[in-house]
Amino acid sequence: MADKVLLVGDGPLAEETAAFFREKKVEVWSLEQAREKAVPDIAAVIDGVSGPADWKKEGLRQAEALVFEQVPIFTSALYTCAAQAASWLNHPQRVAGFSPLCLREMKTVEISRPLQAEEDSGWTARLACWERWGKSVEVVGDEPGLVFPRTLALMVNESAYVLTEKAASAKDIDTAMKKGTNHPRGPLEWADRIGVDQVGWILKGLFEELGEDRYRPAPLIRKMIYANRLGRSTGRGFHRYR
């Protein structure tokens, strides 16, 4: 029988996450649907909300109330670490952080273990569903942005500073990284794909959680988010789209 997952959140990233599950023939239930018609056999809760923290908290609490105690809850760790998300719930040991970025493209999925689950012997076994969904699991430390999102966000941030200084154009920045050091995409076109707001969340999470200047989001990124220049999804980010 097909797996069912309960998806928290909407917006482009949550939609893409949902699209990944549908490709894997996994049934995706929304909170609304699950409230109307009880689904007893949910395999996992997938929280695709990056932030703000209040929304995540609200969504996660609602989801927790709708599933059995042993159902794993995977929460996007782009902005919050898993330990923070776990702190909002009644059964924190079943929480794991994950990265929803480029979920369809990547053959691995990054997962983080909250401190609250440190001694839970059943925690690792609850990751098995990802293998079923065709991913090899990489368990990494529980910090905002995990590995790939953190790496990418910092390169985008640096590029935003270059733009602010008018030291180069967005197009030339992307060309430079592709042709000068073989990156698969330029940082700015990559940001436009995943959403400039997502880059903002990752940087904000690192800055708040680790408290260091090196993670400070470039003012340009904050302004772009205010101006709804979020990338492909809104027709304009660092580049323009039709």
Add this chain to the structure above:
Amino acid sequence: MIGAGTMGGGVAEVLAASGCEVILYDVTREALDEGVQRIQRRLGRQMKKGRIEEAEAEEIQFRIRPTVRLEEVAPARWVIEAVVEKLDVKRELFTRLEEVVDGESVLATNTSSLSVTAIAAAVKHPERVLGLHFFNPAPVMPLVEVVSGRMTHADTMDRAVSFIAALGKEPVRVKDTPGFLVNRIARPFHSEAYRMVGDGVADKEQLDRILRSAGFKMGPFELQDLIGIDINYAASTSVYDGFFQEPRFRPHPDQRQMVESGALGRKAGRGHYRHGG
């Protein structure tokens, strides 16, 4: 082409292959001969692989005229310098070059980490000085950063961009800031990787695996083993110092320790990973 080392020889080959007449200058006969031999060997390998005809390889070599006399570069319209990475050496060289070549010629430096502006300030007409930052190996890497110093004339930049495009390379324009584009924006790729490993977020193999899975050809640690951990560390410190110790660019202590321990990457047989026997 001034300097017949790794970069000078590579750029000379690029220029000659696209039809330019090249005067290749180096200070010593030995360095010059070595440089020319390296070009010959590379062309020989390309011939064997069937990428170029023998006649073509001969023509390319024929177009490169080696010399140890600086006066012989006088007819050059484009002068590209790729000598040792030392500001005083480059400045002295540019002062001499200005006297040798025609007033219309462009003077370019291939520096990776020095200020183009500081080099240009050595000459009377800094508006015709700019950076042409090729990547190693020059015959293979398509990118050239065309770097505008504080005094570089807009027209010099435009001419250089067209010139680079005519060589079949990919020019990008960038202002004279530490690390230019590639070395600067790639800093977090490397330094944050050290940091994540240092803080126990991931181990090196795992981090490389994750970033490969995201689409990078190589993770930061395997890439550093290839380019040299010392070279990457030098890039880190020069960008960090160039920005007056901006925290975003702070290198990681493990970077220095790797260098101190002699684990420099593939060339040393060991780096982040073991290589060879």
